[in-house]
Amino acid sequence: MxxxxxxxxxxxxxxxxxxxxxxxxxxxxxxxxxxxxxxxxxxxxxxxxxxxxxxxxxxxxxxxxxxxxxxxxxxxxxxxxxxxxxxxxxxxxxxxxxxxxxxxxxxxxMAAAVDVVLDYAFDASAGLGLQRVVWHAFAGNAASAAVARRAGFQWEGVARLGAPHRGVRRDDWQAALLPGDPRQPADGWPAFTSAQAAR
CATH class of the missing domain: 3.40.630.30 (Gcn5-related N-acetyltransferase (GNAT))
Known part of the structure; x- marks a missing residue:
């Protein structure tokens, strides 16, 4: 708790x-x-x-x-x-x-804020001691994806129509970070998550 x-x-x-x-x-x-x-x-x-x-x-x-x-x-x-x-x-x-x-x-x-929140999330003595932090974004949210990717989140895929939003369903981008994952920009994110692709 x-x-x-x-x-x-x-x-x-x-x-x-x-x-x-x-x-x-x-x-x-x-x-x-x-x-x-x-x-x-x-x-x-x-x-x-x-x-x-x-x-x-x-x-x-x-x-x-x-x-x-x-x-x-x-x-x-x-x-x-x-x-x-x-x-x-x-x-x-x-x-x-x-x-x-x-x-x-x-x-x-936001990068600084995410970093300290992740420290708190994974710290078992002074924080929450979580084993996994997940990130979700509606498909197309390249700015949020850039923050997550820079923080080390590992890409896990797209849940097609996986999230409801204002009466419609939208594709849901998903990534996750575990305590032992490198806290540095992550490889393996698809090109369509980048700001350049969104333009």
Whole structure:
């Protein structure tokens, strides 16, 4: 079971549980069409959705041991710029998920956040001691694939129409990382997962 919310830090980012003061920024960022296109956040996104997320979904996930969710913050200003979490925690496995605001992309912040979350996921003494972290993305999400590939996730394939999204089913890209896998850019990812192929 996951403990109470913990704060993690690495390089340019600090990760901590989102709080009431973050609600307006979460609501603003989750209205970005790019975030709506690639995640399961409500769409259209209202302030009430952010309130429910901060006051209910996040603390309930930590308390139940099923979800660990962090706000991704600039280490200098402590302002929220995204979200990252480990979801569906059970039997030694969890699924990593993340989004980043448009203005924070391209700075390496998500790569740093993924790195510290994976350290926490696999650490048996101070973290969760997971045996496997999985990554899923709707087919076409080359930006998310680049983050996962750079972190060392090993490509496992495509589940055809494997994920529901806003009333339709979409192909689901899948990869995974085990504690002993190299934490460096992984080979073996198909060309169609790259940003160049998506253009």
């Amino acid at each position: 996951a403990p109470a919310p913990v704060e993690l830090a690495g390089g340019p980012v600090v990760l901590s549980a989102p709080v009431e003061a973050d609600i307006d920024r979460i609501a603003e960022f989750c209205r970005d069409p790019e975030i709506a296109a690639w995640t399961t956040v409500p769409s259209p996104y209202e302030r009430a959705d952010a309130e429910k997320f901060v006051a209910g979904i996040v603390p309930d996930g930590w308390a139940s041991g099923r979800e660990c969710t962090w706000a991704l913050r600039d280490a200098q200003t402590r302002l929220l710029h995204g979200m990252i979490g480990l979801h569906h925690l059970h039997d030694g496995e969890g699924e990593i998920g993340f989004w980043l605001s448009a203005g924070a992309r391209g700075r390496g912040w």
